[in-house]
Amino acid sequence: xxxxxxxxxxxxxxxxxxxxxxxxxxxxxxxxxxxxxxxxxxxxxxxxxxxxxxxxxxxxxxxxxxxxxxxxxxxxxxxxxxxxxxxxxxxxxxxxxxxxxxxxxxxxxxxxxxxxxxxxxxxxxxxxxxxxxxxxxxxxxxxxxxxxxxxxxxxxxxxxxxxxxxxxxxxxxxxxxxxxxxxxxxxxxxxxxxxxxxxxxxxxxxx
Amino acid sequence: xxxxxxxxxxxxxxxxxxxxxxxxxxxxxxxxxxxxxxxxxxxxxxxxxxxxxxxxxxxxxxxxxxxxxxxxxxxxxxxxxxxxxxxxxxxxxxxxxxxxxxxxxxxxxxxxxxxxxxxxxxxxxxxxxxxxxxxxxxxxxxxxxxxxxxxxxxxxxxxxxxxxxxxxxxxxxxxxxxxxxxxxxxxxxxxxxxxxxxxxxxxxxxxxxxxxxxxxxxxxxxxxxxxxxxxxxxxxxxxxxxxxxxxxxxxxxxxxxxxxxxxx
Amino acid sequence: xxxxxxxxxxxxxxxxxxxxxxxxxxxxxxxxxxxxxxxxxxxxxxxxxxxxxxxxxxxxxxxxxxxxxxxxxxxxxxxxxxxxxxxxxxxxxxxxxxxxxxxxxxxxxxxxxxxxxxxxxxxxxxxxxxxxxxxxxxxxxxxxxxxxxxxxxxxxxxxxxxxxxxxxxxxxxxxxxxxxxxxxxxxxxxxxxxxxxxxxxxxxxxxxxxxxxxxxxxxxxxxxxxxxxx
Numbered sequence: 001x002x003x004x005x006x007x008x009x010x011x012x013x014x015x016x017x018x019x020x021x022x023x024x025x026x027x028x029x030x031x032x033x034x035x036x037x038x039x040x041x042x043x044x045x046x047x048x049x050x051x052x053x054x055x056x057x058x059x060x061x062x063x064x065x066x067x068x069x070x071x072x073x074x075x076x077x078x079x080x081x082x083x084x085x086x087x088x089x090x091x092x093x094x095x096x097x098x099x100x101x102x103x104x105x106x107x108x109x110x111x112x113x114x115x116x117x118x119x120x121x122x123x124x125x126x127x128x129x130x131x132x133x134x135x136x137x138x139x140x141x142x143x144x145x146x147x148x149x150x151x152x153x154x155x156x157x158x159x160x161x162x163x164x165x166x167x168x169x170x171x172x173x174x175x176x177x178x179x180x181x182x183x184x185x186x187x188x189x190x191x192x193x194x195x196x197x198x199x200x201x202x203x204x205x206x207x
Numbered sequence: 208x209x210x211x212x213x214x215x216x217x218x219x220x221x222x223x224x225x226x227x228x229x230x231x232x233x234x235x236x237x238x239x240x241x242x243x244x245x246x247x248x249x250x251x252x253x254x255x256x257x258x259x260x261x262x263x264x265x266x267x268x269x270x271x272x273x274x275x276x277x278x279x280x281x282x283x284x285x286x287x288x289x290x291x292x293x294x295x296x297x298x299x300x301x302x303x304x305x306x307x308x309x310x311x312x313x314x315x316x317x318x319x320x321x322x323x324x325x326x327x328x329x330x331x332x333x334x335x336x337x338x339x340x341x342x343x344x345x346x347x348x349x350x351x352x353x354x355x356x357x358x359x360x361x362x363x364x365x366x367x368x369x370x371x372x373x374x375x376x377x378x379x380x381x382x383x384x385x386x387x388x389x390x391x392x393x394x395x396x397x398x399x400x401x402x403x404x405x406x407x408x409x410x411x412x413x414x415x416x417x418x419x420x421x422x423x424x425x426x427x428x429x430x431x432x433x434x435x436x437x438x439x440x441x442x443x444x445x446x447x448x449x450x451x452x453x454x455x456x457x458x459x460x461x462x463x464x465x466x467x468x469x470x471x
Numbered sequence: 472x473x474x475x476x477x478x479x480x481x482x483x484x485x486x487x488x489x490x491x492x493x494x495x496x497x498x499x500x501x502x503x504x505x506x507x508x509x510x511x512x513x514x515x516x517x518x519x520x521x522x523x524x525x526x527x528x529x530x531x532x533x534x535x536x537x538x539x540x541x542x543x544x545x546x547x548x549x550x551x552x553x554x555x556x557x558x559x560x561x562x563x564x565x566x567x568x569x570x571x572x573x574x575x576x577x578x579x580x581x582x583x584x585x586x587x588x589x590x591x592x593x594x595x596x597x598x599x600x601x602x603x604x605x606x607x608x609x610x611x612x613x614x615x616x617x618x619x620x621x622x623x624x625x626x627x628x629x630x631x632x633x634x635x636x637x638x639x640x641x642x643x644x645x646x647x648x649x650x651x652x653x654x655x656x657x658x659x660x661x662x663x664x665x666x667x668x669x670x671x672x673x674x675x676x677x678x679x680x681x682x683x684x685x686x687x688x689x690x691x692x693x694x695x696x697x698x699x700x701x
Binding site (some may be wrong): 301349354392 | 543560
């Protein structure tokens with residue numbers, strides 16, 4: 001698994017410049033607010049096309065400005081866990097989870113769904129509406145939904161933000177537990193260095 | 208705050224504009240002649256009669272044109288008019304029965320004739336005789352005429368078609384309008400290939416041509432009554448009503464194909 | 472209770488209004504979507520044109536339709552020559568007049584609901600593998616359903632009450648274009664016709680009330696337990 005990320009992108013006053021390459025399975029992205037951490041994730045997911053650069057993840061070239069390569073969002077297979085969760089309000093939890101599942105298609109390396117449900121402890125939430133979930137429950141469902149789509153790599157944007165300590169700790173251990181068994185690269189964004197330290201060895205600092 | 212200042216400026220401009228506009232325009236109330244309500248078929252003729260009256264130095268009467276049913280409804284609801292002209296006696300009877308007419312002022316003023324018209328640009332010559340070929344020429348399309356259920360021109364038209372033995376056949380193929388001028392407009396626009404209108408309407412329009420004369424025997428008795436309303440307040444009203452029977456007015460009406468009827 | 476003639480008028484009105492709304496629905500949604508989601512140089516002009524029937528006197532709208540779509544109008548002449556379609560004097564003309572008058576109301580209601588859909592949800596769907604079209608079908612469209620329903624009902628009730636444009640464009644043909652409002656108006660013209668007209672007027676009010684209540688129920692049913700972005 002490898003990451004090769006070289007990009008430059010300007011959003012308003014914020015100028016993002018990243019030159020990074022690593023073979024690590026999980027990478028933390030640290031930096032103060034406004035440094036462009038979310039922008040970076042959006043570039044990797046394909047939601048933003050950087051002004052210049054090249055993105056290669058797991059030996060797939062997802063973006064290359066010079067060569068005119070830009071894989072569309074829906075084909076990048078990025079499991080994106082958004083900071084604001086973004087569960088679909090008109091679908092029950094089970095339907096939210098199944099959303100990416102139906103589109104994922106068989107790739108041979110199937111994710112063990114039962115294990116994910118087990119580890120994240122969301123079996124009891126299947127029949128609920130997203131509006132009726134607590135903050136912690138929402139985050140856990142969001143993580144599961146991203147995983148259920150059979151992604152090739154994971155992007156997590158401050159998944160523990162504004163959770164109380166107990167919940168945060170809970171979810172942190174779940175991610176710790178899931179991480180190795182998933183065998184896909186993970187990029188974890190946070191402004192809390194302790195979280196990053198626990199989950200990842202390699203850190204990209206945006207400052 | 209610039210926003211609030213802009214709003215005040217706009218509000219002031221608006222106020223000034225409103226005041227200025229209300230000061231413009233014809234000065235109202237005192238200098239107006241009597242209010243005359245008349246059927247739309249009289250539009251051009253009556254405007255010229257009013258011009259002649261005003262040229263004699265009188266205050267200019269105010270004219271309001273609509274289909275006779277609409278006029279009748281407005282007067283029954285208390286519209287402040289002085290003089291009313293209608294296109295048939297039936298509607299005038301309705302007003303008389305409700306005591307809306309000033310005593311002894313009702314008279315049968317004008318007569319008219321029905322004609323069949325077609326668009327100016329249409330080909331084919333005149334249809335002669337008793338209009339037997341009309342249904343065939345009409346085909347799938349519609350005959351434009353005023354609403355036979357309520358508008359005088361429509362009632363007269365239905366009478367004429369009944370006399371000609373064509374009503375049964377054509378009644379499902381008409382395009383009923385709220386006044387005879389609307390029927391005329393449909394023919395002018397080419398929406399209807401034929402229309403049943405007054406001779407005066409044919410005279411008033413250059414976009415239609417005569418397709419057929421309605422035979423004398425089938426012509427219904429068309430009478431335009433006029434009367435003063437009990438609600439009249441204008442001092443000129445009686446004089447103007449009398450003027451409508453004067454030779455000068457008679458000549459103008461005749462020019463537009465309305466003929467003067469003998470006194471009732 | 473209700474005479475055969477009155478039934479035929481009611482059914483004609485329902486037919487005209489239902490067709491008007493059904494045909495306009497996709498166009499209204501497309502317009503609402505373009506106005507809500509796209510910025511382009513003709514945006515304000517398009518917005519103004521869509522709202523025109525709302526602010527212009529209905530008779531003027533009817534007259535404009537007549538100029539364009541009457542038998543001698545530029546579009547109408549083509550329709551007549553190529554397809555043999557005439558709209559004036561036909562219920563299809565009444566439906567068109569109703570549709571044009573209802574369009575702005577429908578677009579407004581739908582645009583409001585499209586605006587309210589968080590675009591970040593669409594982005595989330597895309598990351599899960601949905602194409603733009605699939606995301607539209609499964610995320611945007613269902614979430615805007617209340618707006619679609621509200622727009623449809625508003626359009627329907629507006630069509631039921633449409634008068635000025637209909638009588639000017641399609642004319643007042645009994646059985647073809649004499650919808651409820653036109654029938655009521657015509658009935659008022661006949662001396663002593665007020666009694667007959669009262670029944671039609673009551674029916675007209677009841678129909679609109681029923682439509683509004685159905686829409687309330689539909690909207691409530693479809694927004695149960697929902698909120699927006701969680």
